[in-house]
Each structure stands twice: as structure tokens, then as C-alpha cells.
Amino acid sequence: MRAWLVIVPVVLVTLLGIPLQWLSVALRLPTRRTIPLLYHRLVLALIGVRVRVVGAPAPARPLLIVANHVSWLDILVLGSRLPLCFVAKSEVARWPGIGLLAKLQRTIFVDRTSRTATGRVAGEMAARMNDGDPVVLFAEGTSSDGNRVLPFRSALIGAARQGMGEEEGAAATIQPLAIAYIGLAGLPVGRAGRPHLAWYGDMDLAPHLMEVLRRGGVEVELRFGAPLAAGGRKAAAQEAERAVRHLLAQALNGRHG
Template structure:
């Protein structure tokens, strides 16, 4: 019952917001950035998700946020905090409904089967960042169970820097970001329970979505790390992974940053 009490208003809010966001994107209006942020905040309130942040996004631009990834909830959680763009696999663009929402969020899609995709995607990332939009890169290239950080891939980090004319990282700011699911229904979320919120592997989206909507009471902690020092793409990926891994462990164990 609770799931449908959430789904119906979310669908109504979506239908009301779609034409305004479509027009904003088509005309390049400033509201193309603010409408998604308002939408994500409404969705989180309806689903029952509380977000707290430790630290803050770096004020410098261009800004690339390099984060871990464990759930579809990561999108509204991050989208509710500041105007930004995501990098997602090309398959997402073909998902019914979700693909349309992703395009209206101005998501950058990457075809992981194409050898020439990295340069094109990096160019799009550079254009967005150059226009003042922070870009979120889920650097693992997939999602995990929420208890760990998978190895970061360096290709897009390096290509984005190079496309900005920034091979040594002196112009673009790269900031690590950890997303931690720490509570559910008013109780701390332990290692065994965290995969209930994670969407990974070959899990079907619809059953997982309904289960989260039935429960509500999700608590998420975002930890923003210090921007990385200048360096090559492999060094940047390694340092970002190390920072995110440390911050995730701190968040999951309740330790201060």
C-alpha cells in the first residue's frame, strides 16, 4: 500500500514537470538546472529519504565529482544537492521512462562497447564543465553492494582532463565523493542489510524499486573529500579511489571525517 502512495504522487509530479524541463532544455534556460534539483528533492521527500552531508562541493569550476555507485537512489540523492550532470552507460537512454528522465537531466551517455566513445564522451563532459555544470562520474563503471568500493577506471578521468587542455590536472578540479547508506526505518544499516538498498549485478529494477518504496526511512550520508592535487589520470584515479574508500568506511562505521 505504501509503495503506491508514493508512486502515484511521483508520477503526477513527473508529468507536471516534464514539459517545463523539456522547454528549459530546448531553449537553454537557467531553469534546466534548477527544475531537476527541485524534482529530486520532492521525490526523496515522497520516498522517505533523508540526506546529510559532511563537507561540501568544491566552489571551483570546472568540477568533476568522482563517486562510488551502489543504487538507483544515488541519482536523486546527488541531484537534490546541486545542479549537475551525470555520466551513464548508453543502455540507460533506452530504458522506458527512465531514459527520458535521464536525457532531460542532460545526462552524458557512454557506449562501453565502442573504442571511440571515450573521446566523444570526454568532449561532452568538458563542454558541460566548461559551461559551469559539475559532472558526476561513477568511476567504478558499475554498481556495488554498498559495502565496498570497486576499482576506479581512469580512462574518462584522463580524457576529460585532456579535452579541457588539462593533462596535468591544473585547470579542472577533481573532487572525490562517497555515498553511504547508513540507516533504514530508523535503525542503523549493517553490512548484511545494506544490499537491500543497493541495486547491482543482475538484479531486476522493478522488484527492487517496489521494495524500497514499501520500506522508506532511508538515511544517506554524502562525504565530500578534498580536491585532488595535479597529476596524471592514473594517479588521479588511484587517489580518488583511496579517498572514496576511506570516506565510505568512515561513514559506514560512524567515524568523523
Template sequence: MRAWLVIVPVVLVTLVGIPLQWLSLALRLPTRRTLPVLYHRIVLALVGVRVRVVGAPAAVRPLLILANHASWLDIPVLGGRLPLCFVAKSEVARWPGIGLLAKLQRTIFVDRSSRTATGRVAGEMAARMNDGDPVVLFAEGTSSDGNRVLPFRSALIGAARLSLGEAAGPAATIQPLAIAYVGFAGLPLGRAGRPRLAWYGDMDLAPHLMEVLRRGGVEVELRFGETLAAGGRKAAAQEAERAVRALLAQALTGRPGSGISCGI
């Protein structure tokens, strides 16, 4: 019953939001950035997601945020914090419903099977960052079980920063970010329970989605790290990976930090 009590208002909010965001994009209105933030916050409130933030997004621009990836919930959790753009695999654009929402979010799609796609995607990332939008790259290239950080891929990191340089703009500042799922259905999550919230591997989306909607009570911690010094693509990827691993470990072990708790 709870799942349907969540689904109905989410669908209604989505149906109202789609034409508003489409119009905002078509006319390049400032609301093209702010409407997705409002939408994600409403969805998080309806689903029952509580977010604790430690640190803050860097104010400097252009900004490239490198994060770990554990669940479809990562999108509304991050999208509800500030206006930003995501980088996603091209298959997402073809998913019913979700693909449309991703396009309205101004997501940048990358075809990982194409060797020529990196340059095009990097150019899009550079254009968004030069326009003032932080870009979020899930640098592992896939999602994990929420307990660990997979190796970061360096290709898009280096290509995006190179594209910024070719555009005669400043190099992008890199900020590491850890997304940690620490509670579910009113109970703290340990190593064995955390994969219940993670969506990874060959898991089907619909059953996982319904389980989350049925239970609610999701607690997430975002830990923003210090910005990283400029360097080559491999060095930048390795340094960001180490930082995200450390931030995730701190969040999962409950190490103290100056954070702000909120209901969204």
C-alpha cells in the same frame, strides 16, 4: 499500500516536470539546471529519504566529482544537492521512462563497448564543465553492494581533463565523494543489511524499487573529500579511489564529521 501512495504523487510531479524541463532545455533557460534539483528533492521527500552531508561540493570550476555507486537512489540523492550532470552507460538512454528522465537531466551517455566513444564522451564532459556544470562520474563503471569501493577506471578521467586542456581551459579539479547507505526502514544498516538498498549485479529494478517505496525510511550519508592535486590519469584515479574508500569507511563505521542533516 505505502508504495502506491508514493508512486501516484511521484508520477504526477513527473508529468508536470517533463514539459517544463523540456521547454527549459529547448530555450536554454536557467531553470534547465534548477528544475532537476527541485524535482529530485520532491521525490526524495515523497519516498522518505533523509540525507546527511559531511563536507561540501567544491566551489571551484571546472569540477569533476568522482564517486562510488551503489544504487539507483544515488541519482536523486546527488541530483537533489546541486545542479550537475551525470555520466551513464548508453543502455540507460533506452530504458522506458528512466531514459527520458536521464536525457532531461542532461545526462552524458557512454557506450562502453565502443573504443571510439571515450573521446566523444570526454569532449561532452569537458564542454559541460567549461559551461560551469559539475560532472559526476561513477568511476567504478558499475554499482557495488554498498559495502565496498570497486577499482576506479581511469580512461574517462584522463580523457575529460585532456579535452579541457585542448579547449584552452583550466584543468578540471577532482573531488572525491562517498555515498553511504546507513539506515533503512528506521533501522541502522550493517554489512549484512546494506545490500538490501544497493542495486547491483543482475538484480531486477522493479522489485527493488517497490521494496524501497514500500518501506521508506532511507538514510544516506554523503561525504565530500578534499579536492585532489593535478596528476596523470592513472595517478588521479588511484588517489581518488583511495580517498573514496577512506570516506566510505568513515561513514559506515560512524566516525564523526561535521555534517548537516536534512529531510531531502
């Protein structure tokens, strides 16, 4: 029953927001950034998701935020904190409903089967960051069970920096970010329970979504790290991976600062 009581207002808010955001994107209005922010905050409130933030997004622009990836909820959680753009696999664009929302969020889609996709995507990332939008890259290339960080892929991190350097003479600032699911229904979530909140592997989206809506009471921590020092593609990816691993461990162990 709770799931349907959540679904109805979420659908209504979505149907109201779609034409407003479509118009904002088409006309490049300032509201193309603020509508998703308000939408994500409202949807999280309806679902029953609380977000705790440790640290803050770097004020420097252009900014590339490199994060781990745990669940479809990550998009709502990050999108509720500040205006930004995501990088996602091209399959997402074809998902019913979600594909449309991703496009209205101005998501940058990458075809992982194309050898020439990296250059095009890097150009799009550079253009968005040049326009003042932080870009979020889930550098693992997939989602995890929430207890660990998978190896980072260096191609897009390096390409984004190279693209910014070519266009503006200065590479983008890279900031690590850990996304940690730390609570459910007012209780801490341990190692055994965290995979039930994560959406990963070959899990179907609809059953997982309904389970989250039925339960509610999810607590998430976003832990921002210090911007990384400049370096080559592989060095930047390795440094970002180490930083995110450290930040995630701090969040899951309840450490402050």
C-alpha cells in the same frame, strides 16, 4: 499499500515536470538546472529518503566529482544537493521512462563497447564543465553492494582532464565523493543489511524500486573529500579510489569529519 501511495504523487510530479524541463533544456533557460534540483528533493521527500551531507562540493570550476555507485537512488540523492550532470552507460538512454528522465537531466551517455567513445564523451564532459555544471562520474563503471568500492576506471577521468586542458588551458578539479547508505526505518544498517538497499549485479529494477517505496525511511550520507592534486590519468584514478574508499569507511563506521 504504501508503495502505491508514493507512486501516484511521484508520477504526477514527474508528468508535470517533464514538459517544463523539456522546454527549459530546449531554450537553455536557467530553470534547466533548478527544475531537476527541486524535482529530486520532492521525490526523495515522497519516498522517505533523508540525506546527510558531510563536507561540501568544491567551489572551483570546472569540477569533476568522482564517486562510488550503489543504487538508482544515487541519482536522486546527488541531484537533490546541487545542479549537475551525470555520465551514464548508453543503455540507460533506452530504458523506458528512465531514459527520458536521464536525457532531461542532461546526462552524458557513453558507449562502453566503442573504442572511440572516450574522446567524444570527454568533449561533452568538458563542454558541460566549461558551462559551469559539475559533472558526476561513477568511476567504478557499475554499482556495488554498498559495503565496498570497486576498482576505478581511469579512462574517463584522464580524458576529462585532458579535454579541459585542451579547451581552457587548465584541467578540471577532481573531488572524491562517497555515497553511503547508513540507515533504514530509523535504525542503523549493518554490513549484512546494506546490500538490500543497494541495486547491483543482475538485480531487476522494478522489484527493487517497489521494495524501497514500500519501506521508505532510507538514510544516506554524502561525504565530500578534499580536491585531489594534479596528476596523470592512472595516478588520478588511483588517488580518487583511495580517497573514496577512506571516505566510505568513515561514513559506514560513523566517524565525524
